[in-house]
Structures are given as structure tokens and as C-alpha cells.
Amino acid sequence: MTPVLAIVTPLAWGFLIPLVYLFRKSLLKWAIPLFEFAIFAITLAAAFSGWRQYTLSFLGGWPAELGIVFVVDKLSAFFLVLVAIGGGGAFLCSYGRLKSGPWRYYVIFFLLQGAMNGVIVTGDIFNLFVFYEIFSLAAYLLVAFTMSWQAIEAGLKYLVMGTVGAFFILLGIAYIFMATGSLNMAILSVSLSQIPKETLTVIAVCLLVGLFIKIGAFPVHFWLPDAHSSAQTAVSALLSGVVVKISVYALIRVSLLFFLEARPNIFAVITAVGVLSVMGGHLMALRQEDIKRLLAYSTVAQIGYILIGVGVGTAAGITAAAFHAVNHMFMKAGLFITAGHITEDMKTRNISELRGLYHHRRGFVVIFTILAAAIIGIPPLSGFMGKWYLMLASVSAGNIVPALALAIGTVLSALYYLRILSAFYSPGDAPPARENPYWPFLVAGAFSVCCVILGFAPFFPPLWGVFSEIGICAMDRAGYVAAVFLE
């Protein structure tokens, strides 16, 4: 299975939809779910072929030194699965709600999926930037899609911040090109260790500043709560669950390949930003009254957890970060879907007005409770296991401060999630009668079941072996270089 198909198919579907619309409108009802299913299957197929061995595809038949090469290794395969599942879930929610009406929405949606696959499989740093910008533009459009004033303002804020981040990344790439004359990541991972330390520091600062802005780490996080809370329900779930993880993937890939041996103190910076994000995100979430903004600030904090795992810089740390990334995808996408539908039912987002829902919307509230318990970190749910392994990794690397931040963060998150739950379970009036949405309920339910199952993953060696292999493979720089040069 060639990884090129995982990029070309979604992009082709995106541009086919207008043609299908012009040809026969009634076909769209069948075409759009079929397209999404094809993307899901192809992405998974690319991931599985990359899991067994390094899967390469050379664009135009040029060798890696001259052309663009697409590489799928275990780290990429893992994130491809994450995109397939998260994108599929968000698609079901939006299709259940919008049907095939706004076809422009699906054009952007498929472009987003194609570009995300592109970021994950590419082995060329400039190509990574191009795909990064395609998916960012699609994300800005999806945020602003409803055209309400909040959505437009949040979209503009996201666009300005995201573009500034993108130009920092481009500046870093320009310096890389000037210093080494090459853009292939495998070549760079060898040649970047031979350039002067000061140049490497400048390159690292440019790339990290750009990636931190795109991730939404604490000091530059302020676009994230607006964008994630102003979008529609399914888009919020997609943004918080999947889109942020793509930036995390880019950070893992770039930092491990370029800076692990040549400039290891970069990882201390990543850890420090992670700790700041954990504390800042949780403290800001504490004072939110708007439930979707609260969830968005919680995303900032959870991204901080993942950054702590990346910053450890060992195989155990990367494993824990990947495990927490998939946990957070399930938890936060499910929370956004349930919260979105509850707030649409009640026509308010204010937490103190969302009372009495347990008696009237029992299914949604039970799912929300499971997911909230998971994200707080109550054993044996998956959030606990993710934090446990992050703590273990950072303590065994001799770093106590991130472990303390994790512990304090757990207490803080318990505070604000319990505030929401106490409002849900207290008595109150019924919301106006409305049919129960079917797909969001199913998707959120499936995600909460996944959280429970993933919580038991560490007890089953074959399942946990999958995650530990990701960490080992990500650290194996020599293997990556050898695979790209077909040695």
C-alpha cells in the first residue's frame, strides 16, 4: 500500500464533490459517506503496511537526495490511525447533523484530512510545511464556517496566530536550507549535527517557536480556546482531538530527528513549556463559566502533559506521549461532542444553568461522566494510565518537577470537572423536547468505551507492546536514515 494514496485520495475527493454536485445533487447523499469510508480504509491500510516495515514511496522515481520521499514508520502509522479514527468520528457527527446539505463543508473537511495525512507521511521538511499550511487553512475555514460573529473573530485570531507560527517555521526551514543545502529529513538528521552549534540553536528556536504557536502551548495559547469553543460541535471535536495532535507529531519528528544528539537541551525547553501549559491551562480552566471554553483550556493543559512526555526524550517518554495523545483524542472528542449537544439542547453554555440534565438526558450525561472521570485520571480509566506512564517516564529520567505538575494538575482538573458534574446531577427543569441525535450519541459512546478499554491496555502485554514499539521506533534514528536510503 503506497502512502501516496493516503494523501491523493482525500484531496481528489475534495475536488470531486463540486463536480458531483454539478452533475447530480442527489448523488451527494451517497457519495460523501462513501468517500469518507474510502479515506478511512486507505489511511488504515497505509498505516498497517507502515507498521510491518518502513514503507517508502519516491515521488517521480527520484532518489531521496533529489526528490520528495514519503515514509511511513511506526510513529507515522500510529498517528495515521489516530487521524482515521478521529476524522471518521467527527465526520459521522457532522453528517448526522448536516446531512449532505452544505457540500462546501465536506470539501474543506476532505482537504483537511488529506493534508493531515500528508504532514504525517512526508519525509521532506519543506513538503511538511506545505501540507501544514494546507491543513491550517482548512482548519481556519472550518472554524469560521458558521459565519457567526464569534466564529469569524475566532477564525481570524486563529489565522493571524497560525500564520505567524507558519512563517517562523518557514524561517527555520530557510536557515536549514542555507546551512546544509538539503531538505530531506533523513539527510538533515545526519548533516545538522555537523553545523556550528550557534546556527543549530537559531534553527531550533525558529522551528520550536513556530510549532509551539501551532500547538497552542501556554504562553502563546490564546487563539486555541476561541477557535475550539466557537466552532461547531463536530469541528471542535476534530480540532481538539486530531488537529492539535498533528502539530505534536511534527514536534516529535523534528525534535527527535534533528536535535536529539546535536542539541539535547532543546528537550528541557519542551519540558518547561509543557509544565507551563499544564499549570496555565488548568488555572485558566478553573475560572471559566462557558463549558466549551473550559474544555478548550483543558486541551491546553492536556497538550502540556503530552509535551512533558516528548520532553523526556527517551523511548518511555515518547511511548507515554503517544499513549496519552490517543487517550486525549478519545476523551476530548467525546467530551466536545456530548457537551456540544447538551448546550445546543439547553440553548446556553453557562455551566451554572446546565442543571438537572441527569434526569432528562441520561445517556449523554453518563457518557460525559465516564469521559470526565477518564480525563481527571480516575483509575482504571485510560487517563490515569496515561498520566501514570508520563510520571514514570519523567521520574526515571531524573526530573521531578514535571511529575509534581502532573499531580497538581490532576487535583485542579478534578475541581473544575466536578463543578460541571455537580451541576448536571442537581435537580432542574427539563429542556424543551427534542429528538435524541443518533450519530453523536453513538460516536461519543464508542469513544467512552475505547477509554475504558485503553485503561486496561497496560495489563495486556501484546497491546502495550504496540505502544512501546512506537517509542523504540521513534528513537531509532539510524533505522530511519537507513530505511530512506534503502540500505
Place this chain on the structure above:
Amino acid sequence: MTVIRLSYGTAILIFCIGLYTIISKRNLFKTVIGLALMESAVLLLIVTSGYIPGGVPPIIPINGVAVNPLPHAFTLTAIVIGASDVAMALALIMKLHQRYGTVDLDKIRGLRG
């Protein structure tokens, strides 16, 4: 050599001016101008990196030493990306202007908190 150093320095100076514009100005159009400035600065840097003293255009037949054509391709790609970013920003600002009648960030009731 001095000319190249001057060009590198100019690029970074323009980049910083663009960043300063985005941070300090409250007018949304000036923010977009800042974005465009940052983009041009990086493009200037990339184009200069392909320069070779006395180089000729890389078109066959080549008489002498050709300049590196790779940065030109990057620049073209990056121009397209930058143009779409700016176009999208202007479209959103137009929508905001239709609603508020102003492009001043202080007068637009922001999403705060």
C-alpha cells in the same frame, strides 16, 4: 559577500518589523500588512540563499556556473501559500467590517478571558 550579508540582515529586519506590526497595531488591515511583510522577508532570505557570484540562469545550455534553482521553486510555493493566507484574512476582515462598521480591534467586542 557584503551584499549578501546586507541582504540577510535586511530580511531579518523586515521580519522583525512585520512581527512588531502584528503585535502593536490595533488596526486589522495593519495586522495583515504585517503578515505580508513577514512573508516577504522569509522569501527574500530564501531567494538570496540561492545566489552565486557571477551565476547564470539555470537554463540548458549553461555557460558558466548556474545559480541554485531550488530556492526559486520554494519561493513560488511559499508565495502561493502566503497569498492564500492573506486573501483569507482579508475576507474574514470584510465580514467583520460588515458587522461592526470598523476594523479597530479595540472597538470590536472581542472574545475575552
